[in-house]
Amino acid sequence: MSTQVSTGVDLSCVLRPVRQGNAFEETVERLLTVIKLGLVGPGERFPAERELAAQLGISRITLREAISELAQAGYVQSRRGRFGGTFVTYTQPPPSVDELRRVALQDGRKLTDALTFRFAVETGAADMLAQQFASGGSPEVLLARLADVNQASPQDYRRLDTLFHLSIAELTGSSLLSAACADARMRLNDLLAAIPVLRLNITHAAAQHAAIVEAILAGDPERARHAVAEHLAGTGALLRGFLG
Secondary structure (H helix, E strand, C coil): CCCECCCCCECCCCCCCCCHHHHHHHHHHHHHHHHHHCCCCCCCECCCHHHHHHHHCCCHHHHHHHHHHHHHCCCEEEECCCCCEEEECCCCCCCCHHHHHHHHHHCHHHHHHHHHHHHHHHHHHHHHHHHHHCCCCCCHHHHHHHHHHHCCCHHHHHHHHHHHHHHHHHHCCCHHHHHHHHHHHHHHHHHHHCCCCCHHHHHHHHHHHHHHHHHHHCCCHHHHHHHHHHHHHHHHHHHHHHHC
């Protein structure tokens, strides 16, 4: 069963079954990844405990223990009643650019490795989805994600940008590819958040996002790969510029 939230995001790429030996710790990790990537945003509700426990392959007791710890740490809030559930309360704090720059400088190879990984999986996802659209397909979800990021406020831009990029892999129908793209994004998440939301960069990114979508919907894998590659090269340049 695919787990959905109110925004229509598929969480199955992140909420994979955990290993029983570290069930509690890995459950906390999975839920934090969902929160930090913005797959369930501030004020939004996680799926019901029954669905979450089944998706993670754990007991509801273990899930409740993990949720309780996250609530104490200020990431979620549990509410009772007909409209209750587990709601995200976490908002990304302003990052310490100096600290992130220090991390990037100390281990620049990890940054380069993460950028290479993201390049490989996201260009591949766009290629695969374009091949699928060459035989026809429904563009509604992809166009909706594009519209969301184009209309995003500066405060919500990074989260909706993440949802746009992850939707490309999600729409291929490959859970492994979706998981890889989510992993790639998570490796860069804090560093991406350290980049100021620059007006001209957002305008440029909007044009690149549109080019990606146009190539995919046209069923042109080569053009889709090129459009994603160009976009990610710009993101990499900004990361190196601000953190280098």
